[in-house]
Amino acid sequence: ITGGNLTLAGNEIKLAGAQLDAGGMNDGGTVHVGGLMHGAAGFSAQGIALANASNVMTNSATTFKADGGIPSPTGGGLGWGNGGEIVLWSDQAMRFKGSISAKGGALGGNGGMAEVSGLTSLGFGGLADLSATNGLNGTLLLDPRNITIVPGAGGLTSVASPSVLELIDPTPGAGEGFGGSMTELANGNIVIAS
Numbered sequence: 001i002t003g004g005n006l007t008l009a010g011n012e013i014k015l016a017g018a019q020l021d022a023g024g025m026n027d028g029g030t031v032h033v034g035g036l037m038h039g040a041a042g043f044s045a046q047g048i049a050l051a052n053a054s055n056v057m058t059n060s061a062t063t064f065k066a067d068g069g070i071p072s073p074t075g076g077g078l079g080w081g082n083g084g085e086i087v088l089w090s091d092q093a094m095r096f097k098g099s100i101s102a103k104g105g106a107l108g109g110n111g112g113m114a115e116v117s118g119l120t121s122l123g124f125g126g127l128a129d130l131s132a133t134n135g136l137n138g139t140l141l142l143d144p145r146n147i148t149i150v151p152g153a154g155g156l157t158s159v160a161s162p163s164v165l166e167l168i169d170p171t172p173g174a175g176e177g178f179g180g181s182m183t184e185l186a187n188g189n190i191v192i193a194s
Contacts, residue, residue, distance in 0.1 A: 003029025003066055003084055009043065009050040010034075015098070017061040028066035028084025028102055028112055035089030037115055038143070056090040056118070060126070062098035064088075066112055069105015081105040083112025083130060083138050094118030097125045100140075104132030111138025118144055 003024030008015075013034055022029030034053030036043045043050050068081025083102035088094065094117060102112025111130035116122065122144040130138030 001025045002027045003068070003070075005029050006031045007043075007050075008033045010053060011051070012055045013053050013057070015056075015058045015062045017059065019063050021063075021065040022084055023065050023067040023070045024081060024084070025070055025072055026068065026081040027109070028068040028082065030084055031064050031066055031086045033064075033088045035087065035091075037085070037087050037089075037113075039089050039091065039117070039119060052089060052091045054090065054092045055094075056088055057093075057095045058088070058098040058126070060097040064098065064100045064114075066102040067105075068103070068109045068112070069107065079105045079107035080109055082109040082135070083132070085112055086114040088116045090118045090120075092118065092120045093123075094121070094144075095123045099126055100128040100130075102130050102138055104135040104138075106133050108134045110135040113139055113141070115141040115143065117142065120145060 001024055003022040006020050006022050006029070008020075015033070020031050022031050032043070034056045039052055043052060064086045066084030066086050068083050069079045070081075071079065081104065083104050086100050086102050088096060096116045100114045100116075102114055104110045104112075109132060111132040114128055114130060116124055116126075122142060124142055128140045130140060132138070
């Protein structure tokens with residue numbers, strides 16, 4: 001059974017401690033918050049046209065899941081399946097602190113696709129796991145208007161311009177450079193596009 005489809009729409013979306021799960025016994029489903037992949041036209045639910053969100057904010061207690069190969073409590077699901085798709089889109093500001101999981105099944109299946117994008121500005125201080133134990137890792141897309149990656153002893157403390165990507169190391173350590181040892185690359189690919 002493929003996971004379901006969750007769609008959250010509104011001009012301004014604030015999620016504090018929300019738990020959105022579209023995992024499936026076979027493939028993971030989809031979670032769309034604020035818009036579709038790349039802000040594509042046609043964001044709709046049940047035949048009703050919906051506009052993209054202007055601003056999206058999540059806190060660190062918010063989770064998004066679209067894992068594949070989830071075992072059923074009644075014994076179904078064999079651990080095979082691809083991770084699904086998770087998109088958080090904003091036409092203006094995106095402030096993301098939370099966790100995303102679109103993993104492939106433990107016995108087989110590829111990791112999913114996730115996008116966290118703010119057309120004008122993006123602050124990303126969360127975690128994403130798009131891994132696949134027995135398949136190909138998935139991809140995380142971060143896509144603001146302009147990209148600034150700054151060297152130093154830690155991430156940017158704030159977005160000084162409305163068109164800057166803020167990358168924050170979620171586990172900073174003493175003496176580490178920006179991004180630390182980059183162990184976050186072990187569970188997926190990161191694509192940063194402008």
